[in-house]
Amino acid sequence: MASIAHTGSLPRAAEFRTCPDTGLRVDLAAEKLIRWNAVVAVVFLAIGGLFGLLVALTRWPAVHLLPAEWFYLALTAHGADVLLFWVIFFEIAILYFASAILLNCRLATPRMAWLGFWLMLAGALLANVAVLQGESSVMFTSYVPMQAAPHFYLGLILFAVGALVAVAVFFGTLVIAKDEGTYEGSVPLVTFGAIAAAVIAVFTITSGAIILIPTFLWSIGLISHIDPVMYKVVWWGMGHSSQQINVSAHVAVWYAIAAMVLGAKPLSEKVSRFAFLMYILFLQIAAAHHLLVEPGISSEWKIFNTSYALYLAVLGSLIHGLSVPGAIEAAQRRRGYTKGVFEWLRKAPWGNPAFSGMFLSLVMFGFLGGISGVVLGSEQINLLMHNTMYVPGHFHGTVVAGTTLAFMAITYLVVPLIFRREIMFKKLAQWQPYVFGLGVGGISLFMMGAGTLGVSRRHWDITFSDAPVAFDYPGTAFLMMGLNGVFGVLSALGGLMYIVVVVGSVFFGERRTEEKAKAEPLLPQGGAAAVASYGSEGTLKLPGTITLVAIFFVAFVLYYFVNWKFLSEVWPLS
């Protein structure tokens, strides 16, 4: 990576400004890249979110908005735009923030970073064009032998290459920071989390390239056959493992927000970093989650891989599940909220959208996305859930309630710090995480409910009105899909509020001048140090967090075994 960092010429003479809020040196080239990646991310969130609304309104049985052809087109576009383009563009912004900004360092080769940016943008646009032309409604997963237009695959390949370039710039920046001694000792925890995300990104994006390049060649007739099981094994090396980029990135964002809003420091740097290390070592093998009811793959392989090798990556998440709220509780108790078990939580800054968004993301990721993911990923239980609505129910709990909400939350800090604009429409911003959170929580829950009742995902008409053979799902399944539609509209509203606040603030918000920053500091005393330097809180007594973790654990264990009970009631098969 070092060679990449130093290509071009001698170290460039970077221009810096000093951030009035944090005292950090900010490389202007890095700042510009962060802005552009974040802006493009939000544009894709808006496009993908709109497609998501159309999907939700079509699957609402009483509305059934789109015709079949348009529904599958919208569903393909929704998946690609939000799951790939929104999330990864935003993650690149986070990587540049966690390297250049937090390490007080210049960004390695901004020119390469711009190359990565334009490649990603060109790829994302090309894939969107292919989908909108209507010949590539193959779903985001594009399972062979169903074939999309060649430029659909080409767009994804360009996007992947661009993202790899950006990740290389990130690693190059780390090397420069170390070389130039812009920090001492270990990197800050947020940067460490970003490193975990970037290492995983290299693996997953490479997996994507490895399978999409031959698939592209197949689509233009140069390769005659792609094995469909092999395709899934490698494709999900990208498709699922890239969700672990998201997990690492949004956990890093949780720590960052807790630090910047409350001055919270991790309880123990060792424990939190160990948890990130578990992600790097074990999250990669999650391709198995999509192969549990596939022919031609042995149970031994399935069990080992689906459990991330004895659930060691889940262990990482369970650790963060204690250490993130624990860090918040410790910081709040340090600030004097020491009464009872939960005063620290009651008196938390619930009116600050950065905090409320982060906390909702934490809770919903654990209770909705996390628990359901482990249950869904149990080899035999997957028989009950594979390709039902349970699957999107699970990942809307992780990627939307977890990742997207966390990214939205940190935007409320990024806009004043990096765009140097005040947040406009403060009331709207305050409500936004709650509206979006409630909407997405509902989507996740009701989709899982529908899935438990057998409703198929990716399906235009669950009444089967023009099928030669009739079948009726139970009435409650229709109720679940209707509620999913209602909460889908609510999430879309929350998404719209976010777009209005962000676009308004970035383009029309009051400039955050140095005087303004001094008069109304964004970060509390010690907030900048907490996010940008190394240091543990040292564990205090944390009765609130321990209570929360105990509730979570009991819910987890009960729900897990309830599903084995459900499984034991279906037809025997072997």
Place this chain on the structure above:
Amino acid sequence: MAIHPPEKRIWWNEPLEKSEVTWITIAFIWGLVMFFTMVFWHFTGEQNLSNEAYRIHPETFAERTEAMVDQYTVREEGETGLPVVRPPPGSDVYMLARLWEWWPILELEEGKDYRLHLSSMDWQHGFSLQPENINIQIHPGYELVLTLTPEGVGEYGVVCNEYCGIGHHQMVGKIHVVAAE
């Protein structure tokens, strides 16, 4: 604020607190429990997906399916024109997936074992047996063989739950379960 200058410290040398060690231990043990539950179920549970699978040409699979249909068709399903096939208990039973139908319709006896063969003629499909809610992925070129024991007399739907193009939502099959003779 830490007592020591924080920037000098290296993370893996830090001490561990007792409450954290406790939680890590509980979480690790829970992971082991979940891992071994899956292993355990292979020995004691009745619902395990078979590991028996073969590569097969779609034409070969279609021929075998047609042979079964020719031999064991008992009637047609309503006005659909689809054959209802009632092979003897314990025998090899075929159901093929293609754009956009499950073929043929099966009639099976309750409580009897059948060796069910599943494969696709074209794209991937999803065998979703409802309302039991058993879901299995079907690939072209792969034949999955599993032993199935129907329980509960009645009509069961086979929905396709892997997206397979514009007619995906029309792809519904059926299994009749009847009382054993």
